[in-house]
Structure formats: structure tokens, C-alpha cells
Amino acid sequence: MSAGSTWFGDQGILGDIIEASPHSVVAVDTDGAVAFANGQALRTFGYGATELIGSPVEVLLPGHLADRHREHRTGFAIHPASRPMGIGLEVLGRRHDGSTLPVEVSLTPVVTERGSWVLCSIADVSDRRATEDRLARVNRDYRTMAALNQAIVLAQGPQELYAETCRIAVEEGGYLGAWVARRTLHGSIETLATAGELDDYIAQLDLSLDPSSPRGNGPTATALRTGQAVYSSDFIGDTTTTPWHALAASFGIVSSVTLPLAVASQPVAVLCLWSAEPRLFDEHLRAQLTSLAGNVSFALDGFAASARLARLAQQRSDLLRRVVAAQEEERARIAADVHDDSVQALAAVDLRLGLLARRVQEVAPDLVPSVVQLQETVSSVSTGLRHLLFDLERPDTESDFDEALREAAGHLFEHSAVRWSVSVEQREAGQEPSLRLADGVHLQAMRIAKEALTNVRKHARASSVHVVVREVDDGVEVSVTDDGVGPGPGALTSTPGHRGVATMRDRAELVGGWCRLEPATGEGTTVRFWVPRESPRMLSLTHGATPG
Amino acid sequence: MITIRVVIADDDDDVRDALVEVVGADPRLVVVGTARSGDEAVAVCAATRPDVVLLDVRMPGGGPEAARRLTGPRPAPAVLAISAQTGSASVVAMLRAGAVGYLTKGRLTDLTDLVTRVAEGHVVLAVPGAADALRQLLSDVRDQDRTDVP
DSSP: OOBOTTTTSOOHHHHHHHHHOSSEEEEEETTSBEEEEOHHHHHHHTOOTTTSTTSBGGGGSOHHHHHHHHHHHHHHHHSOOOEESSTTSOEEEEOTTSOEEEEEEEEEEEEETTEEEEEEEEEEOHHHHHHHHHHHHHHHHHHHHHHHHHHHHHOSSHHHHHHHHHHHHHHTTOOSEEEEEEEOTTSOEEEEEEEESOHHHHHTOOOOOOTTSGGGSSHHHHHHHHOOOEEESSGGGOGGGGGGHHHHHHTTOOEEEEEEEEETTEEEEEEEEEESSOOOOOHHHHHHHHHHHHHHHHHHHHHHHHHHHHHHHHHHHHHHHHHHHHHHHHHHHHHHHIIIIIIHHHHHHHHHHHHHHHHHHHHOGGGHHHHHHHHHHHHHHHHHHHHHHHHHSOOOOSSOHHHHHHHHHHHHTTTOSOEEEEEEEOSSTTOOOOOOOOHHHHHHHHHHHHHHHHHIIIIIOOSEEEEEEEEETTEEEEEEEEOSSOOOGGGGSOBTTBOOHHHHHHHHHHTTOEEEEEEOSSSSEEEEEEEESSOOOGGGGOOOOOOO | OOOEEEEEEOSOHHHHHHHHHHHHHSTTEEEEEEESSHHHHHHHHHHHOOSEEEEESSSTTOHHHHHHHHHSSSSOOEEEEEESOOOHHHHHHHHHTTOSEEEETTOOTTHHHHHHHHHTTOOEEESTTHHHHHHHHHHHHHHHHHHHOO
16 A cells, blocks of 8 residues: 555556565655655554655654754755765654654655656664664673673682772673672671762662661662562662662662672672663573672682681691791700700710829729720710700701701711712703702701601611702702611601601691602602792782671 | 910810819910800900910800901910811801811810810811811802902
8 A cells, every 4th residue: 555656657567666665665756745655654654545645754754853854855856866864873763643763764866757756765773773782782791791700810809809890890881880888797788899970879878787677678688688689670660779769860870780799608798780771680681690799709709718728828837837936946945955964064074084094094004994985985975965966956057958968967877887978960961050048948958858867867777868959840859768667657647756757748838848758669768858949928828808 | 395375265164174174184285274255265365375275166255256356366376166066067167267176075085185286286177077067168268269260
């Protein structure tokens, strides 16, 4: 069905084609009056069969576009050419009832023996626009999610994560404002982060967490209480948000979502997003937002776990440090006692025995062997005490590590049949390894090595022991290998008189290294340990405080 | 025969008395003074001009500091360190400070012979850490030479 079917004479097949077009087609004469409209045009714009004929074409445009159109039309009549209308503009059409619709229009001049017309082909693009809008929204949501997930991966602690989440929701997600808040121990609400233009709104919220109060049943209180997201597609029309309607309206808030954030499955905070658009929280968007809250909660759990871990590691390290410091102090005290009492007394005895020997030589030569025997006993006890002193005293940390090892081995195996060696393996041929260690590390590494060597001397019944030092990573690895009887069943723990590997392991871990006991190939034992050149700073592991 | 003048510095009364007796019993030696600390040793030596000082390493103001102060002014006495600390680090430190001998406490059977040797200009290192100490000193000297070459 069409109107003005005789506008340029015999239409013939052309008229049928125009009538069959899925688009609206309108012919306009040189005066701007509609001369013809096809059935689709009548249906789209809501006109009866003859209503349009003779009307100015501007009736198909909303008022604000009509005036401008009249001028354009005059220009087009002077220079007619086929072209689309309103390039780069959103063109709107007006239905008979005054409602508008987005359209695309192309114009074709037609000249026949009866006169000139402009043929307007009009496509209704409402559906396409709706799809485009939806796609843009989905795109924006995905972009937001991608940015948020990146923030979760990069954030160093909860506070940074909250701030980034808010910023991204506003900048990428197009929300009017974002707010992260937590429930305090006193039952009030505390702001952790905000972004956007709603800080004044947030300041005036005056929320309660008491369910018997009208201000205690809003989205935040409900989300914290139930652990469920609260959506408000029409904030002003929502009865649960009544106490805030006036305030929200003055800030242009139209819709909102409140997401619970959980640590160890307990909702401890909320993320509120306010929008100036009537957001339809459809299934797609709800899934996105739920996943966002889940990811943030997951990151919070991670922060809490690593903070706990760091705290534990710190506690252990503090304890070890105190134990070791106490040990060093105690050792120094015993060393001083041994020196000042026993060693000095024996030194005096040794000297006086020397005098006595000379006198005995003169007056009773037959007693000389007894005195010499005594002198030897005193000398051997002195040697034992000197070993004890050497073991007790703080190792000298001035020299290179391998030098210190040689000195220790020389001392420990003085007057012993055990053959020993200390060798340094080069990392690359001709390259002198650097064996200077930080003082604290050197001290612990020497203690470990001396304990391993002392165990060899006392328990291994070995004939030889080899110490090999080499640079590994940014530290030094030491192996102490003997050919003795191998580690006993108690070697992994400390038993009286035998310092097990546990003490050595504690010492190594104290400075950020490791120590283990390996049965040597064949017979005997290898104690292997590694220490870093510098002791690590344990505090760098600690994250900020966690919420809740 | 010229007797060798000896000062004995040790903070332990028992040890000091025993040293005095042993040294005094040898006709080649004469004890010209005793001291209980590094400071006292410096003062006694300035007053008595001994040939040899028996210097305890582990006593108040003793050790390398006392050795340096004793060997500073000329003519300097020969400083003979005596200690139960026999690690090479302690030996190196005393030799650097000017000591020409280092003896082990508790094994001083031939003490007076060693004192006369030191007085004659010998170096006496009767201590387990001596060999390591010498190696360390020599390698320090080599390092010094290397860095001195332009």
C-alpha cells in the first residue's frame, strides 16, 4: 500500500520495486512537499494512506531539526546529487504521534518529463543502535574487568587494591562514584577508599548497621549482613533506599550496586558503585560484578595469608636471632670464665712445675720423670682448654671465609691423626672467587663449619675430612665430607654431646641459607650448607594490615 | 755476663707471680718490674728500660694496643706476647703491633731460653696458629706490593 501513486506518471515495474523496499521511501517535490510515500514509510511513521501527500517533508522530523532541514533542502535543490543525509550526525525521524526514532537517510534526485523530485530512502536503525549501545556497554564492562584483574595482580596490599578498584570503576566503568568501606570492631562504617565525584554524598550517608534502624537496612548493611550483592536498578524507586532518596537525587544517582568483599569467606567490607544511568543489572553484568567481588576477595585472602606467613617467618627469625644472641653471650661468658680461672691457673701450675723440675733435678733426680709426666698432663689439659676457648669465642670475621676455615680446621685437628684440607673451587678458570661474607653471615657459617668439623673429630672416627668451598648463586656453598662411620640415627636432632644437623640448619636459615646432611658416596658423611653473601631483610616480605 | 732486663705484665696474680719466680730463677735474667695492665706496663717500661717485656694478650689495655705503645718509643723493648688465645688472627694482630714473639700459656717449659733468644733478636713463635699467621702476613704484604705497582 502506498500513497501518491501517480506522482511521476506510469510507475510500472519501478513503482513495484519501490513499494517492495524494506526501507521507507518518500518522494519530495521541489517545494518540499511529499508527493509519494511507500507502504513501509506509512507504517514506520504511523500515517494513513493519504495523510502525508502534500505535507511538507519536515513533518517527518523533530521540531529542532525541521528549520535547519528547510535550508539544507533549498541548497540541495540547486545542486542536486545522490548522497546520504547528515553524515556524522545522528539523524532522528518523527512519527505521527510525536515520538522519535534514529534513522539513516539517503537522497536521490529524480528528473522526469513531469518535473524534479528527490527520492528519500529512510532506514529505521533503532535495533542497530540498541545493539551497538549494548555492545559498547559489554565492551566497557570487559575493559573494566581486565583493568581490575590487572590491578589485583599488581597490588602490593589491600589499601592499594581498594584505591585501584575504585579508580578503575569510575574511570573505566563509567560509574559516578565508587566507595570501599569496612565494618569496624565498634560496629561503625569506615571509609577505606573512594573515587569519583560522590565524596560529599558518602560523607552524608549516615549509615547504620543496626537492622532495627531504617538506616540499617540499606544496601551496605544488607550486603555486610548477608554476604550477597545488592542491586538497585532504580535507586529512587527502591523502598530499601528511602532514607537516602533525596540525597541521592541531588547528586544525580540513578542506580547502584553494593558488592560484599570477603576475607576467609566472611564479608568484612563492601564495594559500592553508583551510576548516573538507569543501569539494567542484567544477568551478564551481575555475573561480571560477582566475579569482580570474588577476585578482590581472593586477592584479600592472599594478602592476609602472606601477611600471616611473613609474621610467622618474622617471629621465627626474631626468636632464632634472640636464641643465637643469647648463645653467643653465654659462650662468651663461659669462655671468659674458662680463661680467667682454669687456663690462668693451669698456666701458673705449668710455670711452677718448670721451677720444680729444675729443683728436683738438683735434689732428687729420680723424681724427674714424675714431674715431667705431670708437666705433660698439664700441657695436654691446657691444650684441651684452648680448644674449648677457640670453640667458644666469637669467630674472627676479619679474614676471608676460606682462611678462617683453614684456621679452624688447623686448630680442631691439632695433635690429631685426621688429615684435613680446605679447597676453594673456582667458578670459572682463572677467576678468583670472592669469599668475603657479611659479618653476621660469616659468624654463622663459621659456627656451622666448626660444628661439622667438631662432629668429625669427636664422633666420625674418620681418617680424613675435606672441606670444599665454592661460589653458588649470590652466596657460598660449603661441603664438609669425612670418610668416617656415617651419620647415626640421632644425627638429625640434637642429642647431648652431639650437635645434630638441626642446630646447623637453624643457623643457616637464620641468615637466609640452608643446611643438610648427606651420606657421602661410599662411607662417611657430608654436611652441605649454603649461605648468602648478605643476610636478607626479612621485613620486606610484610604487607600492610588486612581489614576485619 | 750481661743480664737481660725483663718486665712482666699479666693481670692474673698467680700467673704473674709464677712468671716472676721462673724468670727470677734464671741467672741470665732479671725482673726489673711488673704490671697488671697495659697502661701500667707502658709506665713501668718507660721507667725501667727493659730488654724484654712479657705481655699478656688478654688483660685490660693489653694486646695489640699495649704492644704498639711499648714498641713506639726508641730504644724499644722486645715484646714477647703470652696468651691462651692461639688463633692465627690473634697472632697476626700482635705481630702487626710490633711483637717479635708469641708463646702459648700452659706450655711454657722452656720460657727462659725463649726470653734470651728474643733478647738476642730472634723471632719466637711457639704457638699452633703461627704458620697460618705467617702465611696471612705474607699474603697481605704481597697484596700491598701489588697495589703499590702503578
